[in-house]
Amino acid sequence: MSGPGPAPGARAGSATVVLQGLTYAYPEWSDRPRPALCDVDVELGPGLTLVEGDSGSGKSTLLRVCNGLVPHFHGGTFSGRAAVCGHDVLATPTRELARHVGFVFQEPESGFVRGVVAREVAFFPENLGLAREVVAARVGEALERVGVDHLAQRRLSTLSGGERQRVALAAALAAAPSVLAMDEPMSQLDQQGATALRETLEGLAEAGTTVVVAEHRLRPSERARRLLLEEGRVRPAAAPAHRGSGAPPVTPLDAGPDRSGGSPRDCAGPPAWSLTTATIGVAGRPLLEGVDVAGAPGEVVIVTGANGAGKTTLLRTVAGLAAPLAGTAERALGRIAYLPQEPGLLLHRQSVRAEVDQTMRWSHVEGSADDVLEMLGMLGLADRDPRDLSGGQRQRAALAVVLAVRPALALLDEPTRGMDAAARVSLARVLRRLADEGAAVLAATHDTALAHELGGRVLRIEDGLLVPDRTGCDARSPAWTAC
Amino acid sequence: MREGVTRPAAVGVWVLAALAVALVDTDPAARLVVIAGAWALLVRRRVPGRRLRPLALGLASLAVLTVALNGGLSHAGTTVLVVLPSWVPLFGGPVTAEGFADGASIALGLVAAISVTAALSLVLEPTDLVDVLPRPLHHAGAALGAALNLVPATAASFVAVREAQRLRGWRPRGARALVDLAVPVLLGAIDRSVQLAESMEARAFGTGTRTRMPAAGRSVRLAAVAAAAVAALGIAVVAYAAGDPGAWYAYPVPTVPSASPLALAPAIVAALAAAALPAEQS
Numbered sequence: 001m002s003g004p005g006p007a008p009g010a011r012a013g014s015a016t017v018v019l020q021g022l023t024y025a026y027p028e029w030s031d032r033p034r035p036a037l038c039d040v041d042v043e044l045g046p047g048l049t050l051v052e053g054d055s056g057s058g059k060s061t062l063l064r065v066c067n068g069l070v071p072h073f074h075g076g077t078f079s080g081r082a083a084v085c086g087h088d089v090l091a092t093p094t095r096e097l098a099r100h101v102g103f104v105f106q107e108p109e110s111g112f113v114r115g116v117v118a119r120e121v122a123f124f125p126e127n128l129g130l131a132r133e134v135v136a137a138r139v140g141e142a143l144e145r146v147g148v149d150h151l152a153q154r155r156l157s158t159l160s161g162g163e164r165q166r167v168a169l170a171a172a173l174a175a176a177p178s179v180l181a182m183d184e185p186m187s188q189l190d191q192q193g194a195t196a197l198r199e200t201l202e203g204l205a206e207a208g209t210t211v212v213v214a215e216h217r218l219r220p221s222e223r224a225r226r227l228l229l230e231e232g233r234v235r236p237a238a239a240p241a242h243r244g245s246g247a248p249p250v251t252p253l254d255a256g257p258d259r260s261g262g263s264p265r266d267c268a269g270p271p272a273w274s275l276t277t278a279t280i281g282v283a284g285r286p287l288l289e290g291v292d293v294a295g296a297p298g299e300v301v302i303v304t305g306a307n308g309a310g311k312t313t314l315l316r317t318v319a320g321l322a323a324p325l326a327g328t329a330e331r332a333l334g335r336i337a338y339l340p341q342e343p344g345l346l347l348h349r350q351s352v353r354a355e356v357d358q359t360m361r362w363s364h365v366e367g368s369a370d371d372v373l374e375m376l377g378m379l380g381l382a383d384r385d386p387r388d389l390s391g392g393q394r395q396r397a398a399l400a401v402v403l404a405v406r407p408a409l410a411l412l413d414e415p416t417r418g419m420d421a422a423a424r425v426s427l428a429r430v431l432r433r434l435a436d437e438g439a440a441v442l443a444a445t446h447d448t449a450l451a452h453e454l455g456g457r458v459l460r461i462e463d464g465l466l467v468p469d470r471t472g473c474d475a476r477s478p479a480w481t482a483c
Numbered sequence: 484m485r486e487g488v489t490r491p492a493a494v495g496v497w498v499l500a501a502l503a504v505a506l507v508d509t510d511p512a513a514r515l516v517v518i519a520g521a522w523a524l525l526v527r528r529r530v531p532g533r534r535l536r537p538l539a540l541g542l543a544s545l546a547v548l549t550v551a552l553n554g555g556l557s558h559a560g561t562t563v564l565v566v567l568p569s570w571v572p573l574f575g576g577p578v579t580a581e582g583f584a585d586g587a588s589i590a591l592g593l594v595a596a597i598s599v600t601a602a603l604s605l606v607l608e609p610t611d612l613v614d615v616l617p618r619p620l621h622h623a624g625a626a627l628g629a630a631l632n633l634v635p636a637t638a639a640s641f642v643a644v645r646e647a648q649r650l651r652g653w654r655p656r657g658a659r660a661l662v663d664l665a666v667p668v669l670l671g672a673i674d675r676s677v678q679l680a681e682s683m684e685a686r687a688f689g690t691g692t693r694t695r696m697p698a699a700g701r702s703v704r705l706a707a708v709a710a711a712a713v714a715a716l717g718i719a720v721v722a723y724a725a726g727d728p729g730a731w732y733a734y735p736v737p738t739v740p741s742a743s744p745l746a747l748a749p750a751i752v753a754a755l756a757a758a759a760l761p762a763e764q765s
Contacts, residue, residue, distance in 0.1 A: 067685055069681055069684065069685060072684075073680075073681055073684060094684045094685060095684055095687050095688060095689050095690050096687075096690065098684070098685055098686055098687035098690070099687060099690070101685075103685040103686075105678065105681070105682060105685075107678065108682075110636075110674070110675045110678035110679065110682070111678050111679055111681065111682025111683075111685075112632065112679075112682070113610070113625070113628070113629040113632065113679070113682065113683060113686075114610045114613075114628070114629075114632075115608035115609070115610040115611055115632070116610075116611075119610070119696075122696050123625075123686055123688075124686040124687060125694070126693050126694045126695070126696060127686055127687040127688050127689075127690060127693055128687055128690070128694075129690075129691050129692050129693065129694055130694055131694070132694060132696060132697070135694055135696055136696070153700070153763075155530065155531070155608065155763075157530070157531070157532060157608070157635070158531050158532070171686070172686075175686070175687070282532070283531050283532050285531075319650065321646050335652075336650055337650070338646075338647065338650045340643060340646075340647055342643070344671060344674060345640070345643050345644050345647045345667065345671065346647050346651070346667075347667075348666050348667040348670045358651075359651045359652065361652075362648075362651050362652030362653050362654075363651065363652035364652070387670070387674070401651065402650070402651065405650075405651060405652060
């Protein structure tokens with residue numbers, strides 16, 4: 001099947017990425033229901049191309065073809081033709097293609113090579129053997145372009161997830177590639193960062209770079225070409241039905257959460273969790289001070305804020321994984337489900353079902369793992385090895401693992417990371433059901449669409465303070481702190 | 484010519500010099516000064532997030548064990564505290580105060596040496612050391628530094644996995660429970676290795692001659708720290724050549740620490756150099 005034509009504005013015959021009759025299967029493909037890519041015919045030229053599709057549809061694989069990691073690094077069965085900037089992908093090693101292609105990985109923190117931001121960004125142009133002056137200039141430009149020039153001398157280990165994602169982007173941009181392939185580059189970015197990234201990508205595209213990005217949070221614009229993948233095949237992108245049944249359109253990045261449904265529940269009765277005059281921080285360094293906030297059983301609370309503001313630390317403090325620097329953190333009796341930012345921490349058994357089953361045994365929860373998986377729409381993946389799943393599918397598997405404890409309090413750190421719209425709707429439904437059954441839900445997220453769909457109370461971290469939403473029963477109101 | 488030296492170079496020189504001082508200068512007071520200087524450095528200038536408690540507990544255990552073993556096994560000295568029956572393997576015989584004193588001296592040397600060396604891993608990150616490698620080793624060093632990055636990541640992963648598993652209901656009971664920690668940590672380390680290799684490959688590592696960028700953060704103050712450390716080592720060598728006025732012996736009876744200025748000077752200079760190491764710019 002032929003893919004869409006050249007991007008609007010692209011010059012005829014200027015395709016930088018050409019895939020013809022491409023079919024690819026990972027080496028362990030017998031464990032997978034089908035090849036990752038099937039008979040893909042695509043020509044991509046300068047401009048912005050948004051690769052869309054549900055989790056597991058082959059987006060990451062297609063991006064990896066652009067720089068040759070597929071098939072050179074992963075092996076497997078490859079047929080058809082792929083060429084990037086005139087180089088045959090099969091005949092050119094990834095490290096040579098890297099002269100033309102920059103790549104941003106879905107979990108960039110695992111790929112950092114150096115200890116300090118500026119050194120990490122310099123790594124790529126250093127490898128290309130560019131002159132020192134050029135490397136220094138490229139590093140400065142790349143850091144400034146993604147808005148992290150103030151972090152140049154910071155250690156990577158001290159950065160938040162979103163800040164690391166920006167650094168990874170700068171590290172790819174520093175080589176000034178002709179083709180830039182990005183896998184979920186916004187999954188951990190705050191609103192400001194996501195908007196800045198969108199502008200950066202559009203600027204690069206207008207300047208003649210072929211930008212290929214798979215990102216659930218990016219709203220397709222008229223200037224972008226859309227490439228829809230469905231079970232490894234290219235489909236016409238215009239049909240909304242392909243985005244999954246019942247999925248809403250992708251929320252615009254600049255749309256704020258709808259708080260109309262966010263009115264607080266009745267504050268009578270003891271809270272499920274509370275922070276009282278709390279100062280919270282990392283390694284003795286305060287991030288939030290004077291926090292007085294509580295969540296009632298059955299209430300959904302969303303915490304937003306810029307990268308590095310302290311959302312994860314807030315969740316860890318409520319979970320009891322970190323002690324407040326001052327004040328108190330309290331939780332009602334009952335099991336806690338805690339979803340960390342890295343789903344891989346929870347997934348190491350041979351199947352998703354075995355992993356969920358293990359949680360239920362450890363927590364002495366009766367019932368069937370399949371019930372939990374069905375609730376999350378994961379039954380079809382029950383027998384798959386979690387480590388073979390796509391990023392979005394792994395995230396849903398990790399959610400199934402932690403929610404299997406039947407929690408009284410669910411603490412979720414960026415729960416929609418890498419998820420497609422349909423999976424997000426499904427997650428919102430599950431969380432609402434949890435809340436209806438009496439569980440308190442506290443989620444830290446940049447995903448305004450999730451906040452919109454959950455309809456919970458929204459708190460924002462700004463300048464070291466937890467700012468109340470507009471619903472009245474806010475973080476500082478006497479009515480709320482009296483709960 | 485750029486002025487000053489880099490932070491990794493300054494710390495590296497200080498570690499080498501302070502280590503030599505701690506091993507050459509057997510004066511207990513000098514070793515205590517070196518330990519104090521090293522710990523001041525670790526407490527004030529360690530990489531954010533690095534924990535000192537495991538090191539402190541490890542050193543305390545090592546010191547107690549060294550004193551106890553040397554006291555029980557030495558049998559030399561004149562002040563007999565107790566005589567253990569000869570049929571007790573190894574420990575049978577007189578247990579002397581001098582044996583314990585000698586053990587304390589050995590423990591001081593070990594604690595000083597380890598405390599000083601710990602600065603390499605607690606004040607610097609593994610990749611920092613790549614910057615001080617000579618040019619011929621730069622390429623291999625970049626790969627080595629990247630690989631070394633996996634060490635703290637794996638240690639952090641252990642803590643994160645333990646937290647995540649505990650909240651799933653896992654409890655640390657029996658060897659089987661350890662498997663539930665070790666397997667995800669190991670698999671995570673393998674995943675990180677693969678992703679690291681992908682990342683390096685995708686950024687053209689290995690295509691040819693790398694550009695070697697000058698390390699940032701050179702300063703005259705860092706150069707002064709390094710120079711002071713070298714001076715400390717020089718004084719220690721001079722003192723040793725001049726008859727080692729700080730030499731201390733436990734047998735047959737413990738000598739009184741000399742408190743000789745020449746014996747104390749190297750340790751004091753090394754400790755002052757550690758105190759002068761500036762905070763990292765960020």
